[in-house]
Amino acid sequence: MLLKEKIDEFKKKIEGDVLIERFWREVYSTDASIYKFVPELIVLPKTKQDIQKTIKFARENKLDITCRTAGTSLAGTAVGKGIILDFTRYFDQILEIGPDYVKTQPAVIYDDLQAKLAEKGLFLPPVPASSRACMIGGNVATKACGGGAVKYGTLDDFMLAIEFIDADGDIVNTETGQGVEKFKQKLEDLRQRILNDKKTMAILNRRMDVQDASTYNIFAFDRYSNTNELIAHLMMGSIGTLGIFTEIKLKAVPKPTEKPVSWAVYLADLYQVDNFIKEVKRLGCSAVELVDRVSLDLTRNCFPALGIPTEAEAMIIVQFDEKIEQTLKEFENSLKNFKLVGEAVKDPVKMEKFWEVRKCLLPLTAKFSATTKPLVSVDDVGVRVKDIPDLLQDLRKIFKDLNIKVALYGHAGTGTIHIDPVIEASTKEHVKIIKKIADKVYEAVFKYDGTIATEHGGGRCRSMYLEKEWGKEVYKYLLEIKQIFDPDDILNPNTMFNTDKSKIYDNVKIPIKPLGPEEWPCMECAYCQSKCPAWITAKKGETGPKQFKNLIRYRVLNVKDNDPEILEMEKQIKTCILCGNCTKVCETIVGAKLKEFNENWREGKVRE
Ligand SMILES: Cc1cc2nc3c(=O)[nH]c(=O)nc-3n(C[C@H](O)[C@H](O)[C@H](O)COP(=O)(O)OP(=O)(O)OC[C@H]3O[C@@H](n4cnc5c(N)ncnc54)[C@H](O)[C@@H]3O)c2cc1C
Ligand code: SF4
Ligand code: SF4
Structure with a gap:
């Protein structure tokens, strides 16, 4: 059976959405980094079972899986060749706010979470500069942080527990202990070897005062004697290569009473x-x-x-x-x-x-x-x-x-x-x-x-x-961590480990041909996204200002007039209601005018 036919079959089995059209794959081919990979398909899972079925499908068809929330990754970790798992449509709920914690699904915008916490007199201090766009799943996966770390610590200091789906499709929950047993022996064995390795411990002790998010949180082996806690902290900074997060529990602290x-x-x-x-x-x-x-x-x-x-x-x-x-x-x-x-x-x-x-x-x-x-x-x-x-x-x-x-x-x-x-x-x-x-x-x-x-x-x-x-x-131990959680390397491969330096300029999205001063300055930061009615109406997904811009670029530069997808593609571009919010937001940033760009395209003024 051809991959397309298999995807059609797979589509019938899941409750969420599957996108296979070439133009959607184009939209998902970039994030805020310099890289570009056109995926085979995009899955917007509605349930945990959808994620489990996606893993099974990926394994059967030798496809890899890249998780994605807001796509503001600067290191090219929200793009991949296989399946993009986009959480923004259905995994966007804050589940619980307690007296000193919050439990949330991955696709909640950092600032939205902060606003809800503020209603309860709480806050989450390590605010990244991109907090108006980026989402908690991506934040945990990148160990995101901001200026607040100087007083309050990094996001890792706020990690309490996590639920994720592992590379076999099993649910692991570090709060309830579900699924932890499978990793326990291997992790404890690794812990013993790391702690007894004098050279490695000397490196870790020496580097404790350098804030680091370059790789897996290897310090966690020394800091957390409980396996559940160890696993939760290993997920911090794992860039989607160890597990697929479905619920995240973070500590929240009392909001300062004075205005900073x-x-x-x-x-x-x-x-x-x-x-x-x-x-x-x-x-x-x-x-x-x-x-x-x-x-x-x-x-x-x-x-x-x-x-x-x-x-x-x-x-x-x-x-x-x-x-x-x-x-x-x-x-x-x-x-x-x-x-x-x-x-x-x-x-x-x-x-x-x-x-x-x-x-x-x-x-x-x-x-x-x-x-x-x-x-x-x-x-x-x-x-x-x-x-x-x-x-x-x-x-x-x-x-x-x-x-x-x-x-x-x-x-x-x-x-x-x-x-x-x-x-x-x-x-x-x-x-x-x-x-x-x-x-x-x-x-x-x-x-x-x-x-x-x-x-x-x-x-x-x-x-x-x-x-x-x-x-x-230390590098050897990092590889072992990956081996324990994802031995077949199906979760976001070639992102954490790659020894070939020439890969640094493979699959970059430059050169870029300018199509007008309205679109050129846009660097896809997504800062305007949450103000876009089209993005909100589509229940997020990947319809929004930078996505319309990319679709128009693709339409103008790559698509022939007899393309069978053309009607649907143009219909999507026209879900932009030309409200101008994106242009307004960007006025104080780089001055991209994506509303005007869309308008110009509709008037036939955007040409190769
Ligand atoms: C202008 C600009 C300023 C920025 N400033 C800062 C800053 O001050 N501080 C900072 O820390 N970062 C900053 N960033 C980088 C970026 O915003 C962060 O890396 C952010 O944490 C990414 O979140 P996201 O929702 O966009 O994740 P995405 O880009 O969608 O994904 C990031 C990573 O998370 C993984 N991931 C997403 N969801 C899941 C999931 N459910 N399960 C497992 N893995 C998952 C992805 O696979 C990927 O590896 C900035 C970016 C821009 C464009
Ligand atoms: S239009 Fe401006 S705010 Fe919006 S994604 Fe592009 S650069 Fe960012
Ligand atoms: S002009 Fe279009 S893309 Fe920009 S915010 Fe409005 S609906 Fe969204």
């Missing part, structure tokens, strides 16, 4: 960063963000009214969320000890703008020029705070020598530095620079015993550097 207040200062000397951060940590700050000189130049060009001084080496945004009046007095007093450029920025309206700019710095890089795109590949490195100035100097030099513009910024309180180089996007040759960039950047990072990922998770753009980061011994 932020100030920004401009440092005249980069080497003050360490002492400055020590001081604001001592004062109990709830976030510390750093924006490097090169990113400040971009921000100044885009928003001249912000009055960013040209002499600043870096801007630091500091937020406090308790005992605010008294703390701000102390903070103001301590500023005398630092060499600053100009006065501290205190105006709440201006600070709101600074936060918005900080959260949008990646999409903002699209504003560097009309022919370039951010080459997201070394986006999430981390070192100890004391090493930030040296690392930034190294990075500035690397990109200066390569003659490549770059944005450098991050959650300085925990040593995270985001790196977004911007390249010409017109030929595939341009993309090959990615390997050179990665070689040089990671060489610098490893000099400081740093990591290739602090919060965006491992993935296609960095897995070839994982062994170098951890060394052969």
Whole structure:
């Protein structure tokens, strides 16, 4: 039987939806990363049985499975060649909010969960910058985090329990203990070997103070003696390669009673960063963000009214969320000890703008020029705070020598530095620079015993550097973890492990042919998605602003007028009601005008 016929049979067996049309497969072929893989089919499961049947179907037909929630992955882990399992339509419910916890399905937007928690006086602090778009399943799978980690810890510190479906299709629940027995002996055996391996334990002990999301949470073997807890924490940062999450239970903490207040200062000397951060940590700050000189130049060009001084080496945004009046007095007093450029920025309206700019710095890089795109590949490195100035100097030099513009910024309180180089996007040759960039950047990072990922998770753009980061011994244990949960490698293969460096530029979505200034700046951050009536009406799924844009691009560039799918494809594009919400949201980000792009296409103005 042909795969198409088998899919038709499979479709009849499940309660959820199955998409096989070529245009839908195109829509699901990208995420916010630089990679593109056209899947064979997309399954939107309605029940756990649907997921189990999908695993059986995948095994029978030698297809792999890639889970997906909002698709904001920057490491190419929400795209794959086999089956995409999209949770957004039916697994989007908050199941329970208790006095100090929340139990949720995977496809709940972080900000929506936060709003529901706030109604009960609770909150989930490690807020990622993409919180208006990304979803809890993806957050757990990437070990997502944000500035809040400096005070409250990473998302891993909030993990209580998880239910997932394993690679055999069995349900595992670390709260009830269902399905745990199967893994117990192997994990306990591995635990003993890790704990007795002096070299490995020395590496783990040494690296405990580097915030890491590059791979499986190997620290959990030492931290959690109970197998159920160990499994829950191993799922954190597993990028869909160990199990398929269906329910997640996270700790929630009391929401601060005062409204957080932020100030920004401009440092005249980069080497003050360490002492400055020590001081604001001592004062109990709830976030510390750093924006490097090169990113400040971009921000100044885009928003001249912000009055960013040209002499600043870096801007630091500091937020406090308790005992605010008294703390701000102390903070103001301590500023005398630092060499600053100009006065501290205190105006709440201006600070709101600074936060918005900080959260949008990646999409903002699209504003560097009309022919370039951010080459997201070394986006999430981390070192100890004391090493930030040296690392930034190294990075500035690397990109200066390569003659490549770059944005450098991050959650300085925990040593995270985001790196977004911007390249010409017109030929595939341009993309090959990615390997050179990665070689040089990671060489610098490893000099400081740093990591290739602090919060965006491992993935296609960095897995070839994982062994170098951890060394052969630890790497061997990481492979064993995968072997225990998914020995046949059907869950998101080639994302966590890949030793072939040339794969770094395989299957990239660049070159991209511009089809007009309305669509070009869009980098698929999905920040406008939850404001799109078409996305909401379709019960999410994958109908929304960036999806319409991609469909139009596909229609114009690849589809002949006699294509049998054309009517359905065009009908889907026209489910955009031209409300303009996406254009409005993007006004303050990169200024993509996806409503106008859709309108232009309908009027026949978008051509190859
Ligand atoms: C502009 C921008 C800013 C960003 N800022 C931050 C930031 O500050 N901090 C941060 O941490 N990240 C940030 N990110 C990265 C991204 O938002 C995070 O990685 C986020 O956690 C991904 O969530 P998602 O719902 O989009 O997941 P997806 O992209 O859909 O998937 C991410 C991973 O989760 C897996 N997954 C999804 N659902 C399941 C499931 N049910 N079971 C098992 N695995 C699953 C997928 O297979 C994939 O490996 C940013 C991204 C963008 C575009
Ligand atoms: S239109 Fe703007 S906000 Fe929407 S996905 Fe594209 S870049 Fe992001
Ligand atoms: S204009 Fe279309 S794509 Fe944009 S928000 Fe409205 S319905 Fe969605």
